[in-house]
Amino acid sequence: MRLLVRKKIFAANHDSNGGETLYGLTRSSRWLLRDSEPSLAPMVLMENHPWLVAPWHCFSHCVKEGGIAFKMAHGQEIWDFALQNPELNKLFNDGMACTSRIISRAIVSGYKDGFSSIGSLVDVGGGIGEMMSEIMKSYPHIKGINFDLPHVISTAPKYNGISHVHGDMFQAVPQADAVIMKLPSINTRDRRKIPARLDTPSRPQADAVIMKILKNCKKAIPKKTGKVIIVEVVLQPDSNELFDETGLALDLAILAHTTGKERTEPEWKKILEEGGFPRYNIIDIPAFPSIIEAFHE
Structure with missing residues (x-):
């Protein structure tokens, strides 16, 4: 104590x-109380579950041999494991939902002008719909689409004004005026079995995954007026601001559980340009991620 x-x-x-x-x-x-509002208890329980802790012990093997830490610990990647294990699926969905509630309030307060002109919005990898629900409370004029994998959507509650649509973001994204993605470095996965080595500094496979999703998002929005709203950490490795250490810690957690990574602004600029979005803005909000607003042209 x-x-x-x-x-x-x-x-x-x-x-x-x-x-x-x-x-x-x-x-x-x-923040750790279950009945507190807001609460981070579901996220803490998720990250400290033995299933999620075990991959951290595989880092040395991944450095020496290559491979994905979660797969090395459990024999398959986290998304396939969650599909076969409802307990992990619920842990992950609840953990992401509690952070969505907190981050969504910061998004709504920090991006007021951005939502006012949107008629329809699709949340790619939206989980059980928490973020879209928070956005709709302040902007009920928006037609909301919550988009995720079938086994995720099957557990999503009903919300007024929101349609739950299941599918695969690597195949296509539903049409809308704008697309929003929260923490895509955590939520995205590609079914291609490409090994991700810890000793590859840029983890280019993770970049290819994000670019593939961005290209599908580009097809889903209007060319002149459409935009992609990415809610994600923009790393500042040499800064000592409030959330900078959180971003670096999250980068390690992503490495333990997926093939993703967090990125600096130059890394995001490169990915956005190659994904078809040469123009972007970074907007700070009162939370650890920022809003990256990306445009066709």
């Missing part, structure tokens, strides 16, 4: 009469 108090996870209250030390919550530990 002393370490947790030092890290400000808990507060210590010492009895003035020399009695027992009592411990209380801080702003940090309140």
